[in-house]
Amino acid sequence: MIVVERAPPYLTVQDAGRSGYRASGVPRSGAMDQWAFASANRIVGNPPGAAALEWAIGAGSLRFDHHAVISLTGADVEATVDGAPVAMDAAIAVNAGQQLDVHRLIARRFLYIGVRGGVDCPLVLGSRSTYLPAAMGGIDGRRLARGDAIPTGNGLPTAAARAGVPAPNRFKPDYNSNIIRIIAATEQVALDGTAVEATPESTLLMESFLDGRYTVSLASDRTGYRLEGEQVLEFANTSITSEPVCAGTIQLPPGGHPIVLMADSPTIGGYRILGTVISSDLPILAQSVPGRTLTFARISVDAAQRLVRRA
Amino acid sequence: MTGVVPRVVPLGDSAVTIVIGEGISRDLSREVLRIAETLQSAPMIAEVVPAYASLTLFYDPLAVTYAELLDGIRPLVERSQPDPAAGTTDAPRTVHIPVHYDGEDLAEVAERTGQDVDRVVALHSEREYHVYIIGFVPGFAYLGDLHPSLILPRRSTPRKRVPAGSVAIAEAQTGVYPFSTPGGWHLIGRTEVKMFDSTSNEPALLRVGDRVVFDRVSE
Numbered sequence: 001m002i003v004v005e006r007a008p009p010y011l012t013v014q015d016a017g018r019s020g021y022r023a024s025g026v027p028r029s030g031a032m033d034q035w036a037f038a039s040a041n042r043i044v045g046n047p048p049g050a051a052a053l054e055w056a057i058g059a060g061s062l063r064f065d066h067h068a069v070i071s072l073t074g075a076d077v078e079a080t081v082d083g084a085p086v087a088m089d090a091a092i093a094v095n096a097g098q099q100l101d102v103h104r105l106i107a108r109r110f111l112y113i114g115v116r117g118g119v120d121c122p123l124v125l126g127s128r129s130t131y132l133p134a135a136m137g138g139i140d141g142r143r144l145a146r147g148d149a150i151p152t153g154n155g156l157p158t159a160a161a162r163a164g165v166p167a168p169n170r171f172k173p174d175y176n177s178n179i180i181r182i183i184a185a186t187e188q189v190a191l192d193g194t195a196v197e198a199t200p201e202s203t204l205l206m207e208s209f210l211d212g213r214y215t216v217s218l219a220s221d222r223t224g225y226r227l228e229g230e231q232v233l234e235f236a237n238t239s240i241t242s243e244p245v246c247a248g249t250i251q252l253p254p255g256g257h258p259i260v261l262m263a264d265s266p267t268i269g270g271y272r273i274l275g276t277v278i279s280s281d282l283p284i285l286a287q288s289v290p291g292r293t294l295t296f297a298r299i300s301v302d303a304a305q306r307l308v309r310r311a
Numbered sequence: 312m313t314g315v316v317p318r319v320v321p322l323g324d325s326a327v328t329i330v331i332g333e334g335i336s337r338d339l340s341r342e343v344l345r346i347a348e349t350l351q352s353a354p355m356i357a358e359v360v361p362a363y364a365s366l367t368l369f370y371d372p373l374a375v376t377y378a379e380l381l382d383g384i385r386p387l388v389e390r391s392q393p394d395p396a397a398g399t400t401d402a403p404r405t406v407h408i409p410v411h412y413d414g415e416d417l418a419e420v421a422e423r424t425g426q427d428v429d430r431v432v433a434l435h436s437e438r439e440y441h442v443y444i445i446g447f448v449p450g451f452a453y454l455g456d457l458h459p460s461l462i463l464p465r466r467s468t469p470r471k472r473v474p475a476g477s478v479a480i481a482e483a484q485t486g487v488y489p490f491s492t493p494g495g496w497h498l499i500g501r502t503e504v505k506m507f508d509s510t511s512n513e514p515a516l517l518r519v520g521d522r523v524v525f526d527r528v529s530e
Binding site for chain 2: 019020021023024025124133134136183188191194244249266276277279304305308309
C-alpha cells in the first residue's frame with residue numbers, strides 16, 4: 001500500500017485508457033501525457049499498460065508501507081524521499097516506512113509516479129483510469145485524498161528492467177516546442193479516392209487558424225484546453241449535427257476561440273471541427289501550463305503515422 | 312445509399328469519420344447503423360462510433376496505415392447497401408422506460424407550449440423514439456423526434472446540476488440524464504431505470520438504432 005499523507009489538489013490513478021466503449025459514450029480517459037506515463041512504467045520495469053499515479057497542481061506526500069521501486073516522469077518536480085533529493089526519470093528504491101514528498105512542480109503540468117507492480121485498483125471497463133465525470137475507475141472514481149491507501153501489484157519487473165537496460169528516450173516529445181502539429185479536417189477525400197475540395201470558407205478558416213498564436217487558458221483541464229487567440233476566428237456559425245470527437249480534436253465554438261479536447265472529453269461534439277492534434281504532439285500540449293503561447297502547423301496523416309511508428 | 316459518395320475526413324492519426332449524408336432523419340440514421348454494423352466486424356477497426364449522418368472508425372496506426380484502412384473499408388461500405396430482397400433482418404429492440412412525470416420544468420413547458428400538463432405528458436409518452444446518437448456523458452442517448460408542439464429551445468441558463476434519472480426535452484429531442492451533471496434541457500420527469508452500468512460489458516442501456524417508449528407511471 002501507498003498511503004496518501006498529504007494530498008495535492010489533483011491526484012488520480014491513470015493508465016493507457018479505456019477502449020471499446022465509445023459507442024456507449026465512454027471516452028478513453030487515461031494519462032494526459034501518454035509518453036511520460038509509458039516512460040514511468042518502463043523505468044520501473046512494468047508492462048506498458050500498468051496503472052500509475054497522475055499528479056498535478058501542488059505539493060503533497062505519499063508514504064510507502066513496503067519496499068517499492070518508483071519513478072517520477074513528466075512534469076519536473078522538486079521531490080525528496082525522507083528528505084533526500086531524488087532524480088526525475090530514474091528508478092528510485094524506497095524502503096518500507098519512507099515518505100515521498102513532492103515539494104513543487106517546476107515545469108510542465110502532469111507528474112507521473114510509476115510503481116513497480118503497478119497501481120492495483122479494480123479494472124472498470126477494461127481500464128483502471130479514473131474518469132471523474134462518471135465517477136468511474138481508480139479509487140471510487142475520485143481524486144485521491146488524505147488517508148487513502150493505494151494498493152500496488154506484485155508483478156515481476158520485465159526482463160529489460162532486470163537486465164538494467166535503461167529506458168529508451170530517443171523519441172521523447174520536444175516539450176519545449178511551441179509548435180503543435182495537427183491534421184486538418186479539410187484533408188478530406190471521397191471514399192472512392194477522388195478529391196473533395198474544401199470550401200473556400202473552410203480553407204480560409206484553416207489558414208487564419210494556422211496564422212494565429214494562442215495562449216493556453218486557465219480554463220483548461222482533463223476535458224479540454226481552451227485557447228485564447230490574439231484574434232477571434234471569424235466563421236459562418238452554422239451549427240453542425242454532433243459528430244464523434246477524440247483527445248486532440250480542435251473545436252471552434254461560437255465565440256471564435258478554439259478548444260482542444262483532451263483525455264476526458266465527451267465522445268461526441270456539436271461544434272465545428274478544425275482538425276486534430278497528432279498523437280506524437282498531444283503530450284506536448286497536455287504538459288503546456290496556462291499562459292503558454294502555441295502555434296499550430298499542418299501535417300498529413302501519413303507523416304503523422306510515420307512519427308507514431310518511429311516512436 | 313443516397314447516391315452521394317461518402318466523404319472521408321481524418322480525425323487525427325488514429326481515427327477517421329465517414330460522412331454519408333447531412334441533417335437528421337431516421338432513414339439516414341439507419342443507413343449509418345447498417346454501415347457501422349458491417350464495419351464492426353472488420354479486423355482492422357478497433358471501434359465504430361455511429362452518429363447522425365456519419366460514423367467514426369478508430370484504428371491502430373501501428374497495425375494499419377491510413378491508406379490500407381481506406382482500401383479495406385471501401386468495399387465493405389459499398390457492400391453494405393440495403394438489399395431489397397433481404398428485407399429488414401434486424402428489427403430494432405424496443406426499450407420501455409417507466410417515467411414519473413413530475414419534473415421541475417413540467418408546468419413551465421406546458422405554459423410555454425400553450426397546453427395543459429396532461430397533454431404534455433401524453434404527447435411525450437404516446438410516441439416511439441429512435442436513438443440517434445450516444446454521448447455528452449456515458450449512456451446519454453439523444454432520442455427523437457419529439458412531437459412538434461413540444462419543441463422549445465434549451466434553457467437560457469443551464470442548471471449546474473441536473474439529478475441523475477431526469478427525463479428531459481430540448482429542441483426536437485428527449486433524453487435521460489444517466490448521471491448528475493450540468494444540463495440545459497427542460498426537466499419533465501424522472502426514471503429509476505439505470506441508464507449506465509459500468510459493471511456491464513454493454514454499459515449503456517440504449518444503443519443507436521433502438522426504439523424507446525416512455526411509460527407513464529401512475530402515482
